[in-house]
Amino acid sequence: MHFYRVSFRDFERGSLNSNARSGSRRCGRFFFRNRIRAMPKLTANQLRFVDEYLIDLNATRAAEAAGYSKRTARQQGARLLTNVDIASAIQTAKQQRAERVEIEADAVLQEVYAIAMADTNGIVSFRRECCRYCWGVNHAYQFRSEGERSMARAAFQKRLAEARKAKVPRDMLPQFDDGGLGFRAKRDPHPECPQCDGDGHGRVFISDTRKLSPALRSLYGGVKHTKEGIEVKVHAKDRALELLMRHLGLLKEEVRVTVVDELAARLAAARQRRANGSQGGS
Numbered sequence: 001m002h003f004y005r006v007s008f009r010d011f012e013r014g015s016l017n018s019n020a021r022s023g024s025r026r027c028g029r030f031f032f033r034n035r036i037r038a039m040p041k042l043t044a045n046q047l048r049f050v051d052e053y054l055i056d057l058n059a060t061r062a063a064e065a066a067g068y069s070k071r072t073a074r075q076q077g078a079r080l081l082t083n084v085d086i087a088s089a090i091q092t093a094k095q096q097r098a099e100r101v102e103i104e105a106d107a108v109l110q111e112v113y114a115i116a117m118a119d120t121n122g123i124v125s126f127r128r129e130c131c132r133y134c135w136g137v138n139h140a141y142q143f144r145s146e147g148e149r150s151m152a153r154a155a156f157q158k159r160l161a162e163a164r165k166a167k168v169p170r171d172m173l174p175q176f177d178d179g180g181l182g183f184r185a186k187r188d189p190h191p192e193c194p195q196c197d198g199d200g201h202g203r204v205f206i207s208d209t210r211k212l213s214p215a216l217r218s219l220y221g222g223v224k225h226t227k228e229g230i231e232v233k234v235h236a237k238d239r240a241l242e243l244l245m246r247h248l249g250l251l252k253e254e255v256r257v258t259v260v261d262e263l264a265a266r267l268a269a270a271r272q273r274r275a276n277g278s279q280g281g282s
């Protein structure tokens with residue numbers, strides 16, 4: 001039984017690039033199918049040996065699993081490993097495995113990067129929004145709609161009638177506070193507003209978490225109802241940032257310690273050499 005080499009490496013890489021995580025699972029299947037064809041001149045038993053050996057790098061166990069007798073499995077395993085074609089097949093598979101791990105690591109690193117760089121405001125933000133008097137005409141009460149204004153006017157008429165009945169002096173009668181229509185809560189406060197002094201109202205806003213960007217999705221850790229209200233969880237940015245800095249070599253303390261230790265050892269060795277040398281010379 002003979003097998004022929006086909007070009008499958010590029011194919012595997014291609015499938016991985018599109019999506020590192022699901023790609024590696026997908027490639028597992030293709031990898032197996034293509035590897036059988038790709039192995040140069042290996043028998044079915046030898047192929048099985050390679051597959052088994054790659055599981056735990058135990059040649060004796062792999063030889064046994066590949067159908068060689070238990071008694072000679074140890075010698076057979078050692079012999080099979082020295083076969084050039086088998087050794088090359090193992091080498092290739094190991095290299096591919098290393099590449100896959102690297103791509104997985106890249107995907108993890110990208111996730112960490114997303115967490116470190118994402119703006120938490122995209123999930124939960126504290127906003128200052130305008131009050132009813134910020135944008136009303138002459139900073140009078142601004143209504144959202146005509147319906148809202150009619151209801152307020154009706155309530156006002158009732159208050160006015162009661163005041164007249166109670167013989168409230170004319171200049172003390174209530175006035176209808178009408179700053180016009182068009183109130184929108186999301187507008188910024190008016191800096192000169194006499195009611196709120198430009199501070200508006202503070203409001204906590206939680207984004208629709210179904211519509212978060214991929215970066216914010218990485219940051220988002222779920223939501224919980226508590227006695228105090230809704231609790232939004234986000235992954236620790238400082239931890240992600242620290243991991244990222246370590247990976248990029250931006251956290252130097254540990255490195256410096258190693259270098260200093262190494263340097264000290266080398267200097268000591270050099271001093272020792274010089275001492276030995278000067279002794280030898282005298």
Ligand SMILES: [Zn+2]
Nearest residue numbers: 131134193196
């Ligand atoms: Zn205001």
